[in-house]
Amino acid sequence: MFLHEINRAFEMVDPLAFQSRYMAWWITQEKKEVQGDMKVSDEDLDFGLLMIRVSLLSIQCLPHARYPTAGVFSAPIATIEQWLCSTADEIEKTTSSKKPTLTTVQHRFYHVLYLKNYARVRECWATLSATVKDAHEIGLHLKDPGFPLTDLEKEFRRRAFWNLYVWDRFHSAFFGHWPLIPEGYFDIELPIDNMQPLQVTPYMLTPFTDRIFHIKLARFLTAFMSPPSWKQDQVTPTIIEDFAERFKQLPPPFWLDNPDTSWDAVEPTFPSKREMLHMFLLGTQASLYRAFSDPCDSLHQNKHAHHNYRTDMLALRHRRKLMEINCKIIPSIARLYMLSGDEDGGMPERLFLFPTSLVEALAALGVCLLSVQADERNLLLDGIRIEPDEELRHSYAIFFDGFNLLCRQGQKHSIAKRGVKILESLHGTLRASLRSPDLLNTENGGAIPEINGASHPSYAGGYQLEHALVSFHRQRGERAQLAPSVTLPEWLPSFMESPGRSWLFHDMSAYGDLLA
Template sequence: MFLQEINRTYEMIYPPTFHSKYNEWWTLQENTDGILEGNISDEDVDFGLLILRVCLLSVQCLPHSRYPTTGILDVSLDHLEEWFYSLANEIEKTQSAERKPTIITVQHRFYHVCYLRNYAKIRKCWAALSVTVKDAHEMGLHLKDPGIPLSDLSMEIRRRAFWNLYVIDRFMCSFFGYWPLIPEGYFDIDLPHDSLRTITIRPYILTTFTDRIFYIKVARYLTAFTSPPSWTTDQYDPVLVSEFAQRFKEVVVDQLPPAYWLDNPDTRWDPAEPTLLPKRETLHLFIYSAKASLYRAFADPCNNLHYGSNTSSRYGTDLLALSHRRTLMDISCKVISSITRLYVLAGDDEGGTCEQMFLFPILLVEALACLGICLLSIQADTRQLSNAGIRFSPDSDLRYSYATFFDAFGLLSRQAPQYGIAKQGLNILEGLHGTLQSSSASPSLLRIEDHRTAATGRETHAAGGFHLEQALMTVHGHGGGELPGRVFIPLPEWLPSFFDSPGRCWLFRDQSAFGDLLA
């Protein structure tokens, strides 16, 4: 059921081979005293750990309310998970540190990394990932030619193992500012061939690994732009950001097969692949979140909030910078919409499944922060325009952005009593929410009943015009001047970190923000 319906194994294993080995393994156990007694081979110990790690990820990802176990299991799922976790750790301690790793070693360690990440055990996750990458390096998984004879299937499994490690390594870099464990230029292994199990042939090939191919593409394409601190100056150049975004569209978005299109995806194959719908939505979330990271430095293009937070602006105001703010708002709304749909797919629109305790709430907090800062910046702009005697007409996109922010903040509020990450995120965003809600800068923007109506006929800013932006450029001109009479707006304490580090790791600069939740 797990491999067919839930599928959080990231296609690290090949199901037919796994099932065959699984049956052999259980036959062996019937004739031995068990793993802990040391009566089976190292390879079988590793496979036993792989089974436990897959089961742990399965139990962790189950929406418990939809999978009742009364009359089926003698213990609760929580008790079963605790038992599996303790057993896996106990077995792993019996392994010799000197023994050579195998592909199964890398696989079960990878699942342990995913399990720890899902529960926000970030330090333990980083330590486990370091050990896994070390094993992968010792095995030569980073090499196109490892120097040993391998079948096509074995080589494909190695490619999948390496690139899955690459994706999670880049996740840790972009979110927490860690050094990459897999440095660019030190591997030459090909991308996975994506051809082990074909779902469709025509009009295109779609496999169970297709979405992972695009995770790899996104991770590779954004590494040079959003991760290394030495390259952050590129993120403040409006022209360079536009060029990079266009290449991202060509290399990633335009290459998506119809079943994964961002707009109007082809859903004909959803019944044939039970995991296709959640895979599509999760991939969309990953792409939108990556796109948002390109524009995050332009949340305050007119520098009003920079002025209030005593941080320096790194670009001049022009129409392109103003356009980037609108793009960031639009993409942040799409991130929030994807998260909301994923909650519904999991059977709990308040985010009740265990896996969502970290990743989805963190992405929700991040998107709310970006969207809220954009809206706060717009409030400052409207006050400045008002002082200059200039009025503008709020468009449907702007109204929709306000509605999305307040609705998503409500979702986070409903999660907060159950989940620590959501609760801490709520604490971080409360001041921003209060400032937006109480502002009198532009009452027409804060009529929530109008916002939801606007959402039904929403147009993108490219097609709908730039009412606010045109007004701003009337005053600023293309040379970038300053509006008279800056108006004080209460600013979040974390705003300087946001401006100094537009990458995702700004959220974790203050180690006390989430306390022991990310231990």
């Protein structure tokens, strides 16, 4: 299960190399048992820990329809999981003083993922910190660590370092932590991964290709939004426009629109990899435009707003772009749920990553819709009435269908249930403030087009509202700020101030003891 279902997302270990070492490890242990040799080397302990951590990640997926467990185990899965955790903890106590190795970094990394899946945030962060410390001690951040390495060893080290880098940036974006790996204090190259080439020209395509783009996204995110001193850049329309142009072209199997699915037969993990990459790429793009969810300051009424722009067409287009992106993210998450077999038991991401990403996307889209409603009310007071276009109807349909998906997940999973609670006031406000049922009368009856397999409408046109607002504010000569006529979510100020997802975790009461 691990090599086929879980390792696809990180590939800290190479399947062929891992299986070869696995067989050799067992042969060694059998020989020692025959000879009565009770000594266990540090290397054996490290690899034993790696196997335990791998097993624990697999256990998080069980029971699963594709991996029936009835009659396979002599003890309940929960009992086996508890025993493996206790065993791993005891072994780690005996190895804590030894010099770390690459295998140490690998099994610690998989422990980070295990803790992440159960949303044990503090323990996960502490384990990641220890893993980064071990990586630094063995010179994993250096292109030349000072001792000879084979090409295969170099590739494993590159994979290990950059997986840690990506997860470090993930913590920074999600929880607002300081990055543990400082930018500029490493010179190790990106993974080359020429071990399993599927295609060499015109580009090398391997099972690890998607991970390269995750790394690039993490570096992009770091450059844009990590340092607090760069906060002003996040609300400057022209700077956002420049950053938005930096996303690189993806290989055909990973295209955002009309990907080449013929490769799915060559590499069966591509559908899941593609959707996961799309979710992170679109989420990164959405972070760029977060500050423009309310470009006219119609909602948060901040007299000391740090925005350095007047209402202009570019800022208003950024809001429309944010809506467009989240209308793609929500169906992408729905497809990930289906690909992971969640209805039958599911993959471990359902425990944390999927529901929180869905909450983030719904919150961003919902705030944009509230902002549009507030702007329309301001214009209506000035005698200007704007009819909703197809794009706006589509956005409402996506929001309500996405919220229904979260509610369905909330019936089974506690984190999704808490997400429903976070968003229920926003959902209620949007539902109650609809001017007309016609807003949801899209061509396909209000269902999300992408979830049903069709393409969503183009966002190229329909800028009546934006043009009217620019004209309105120019005539006023100042930013018009009228009190909203709806109740706003209590988390709105945190949402406005945070470009990442950390607004979800500023107030720990939002998830309570679910995030230990």
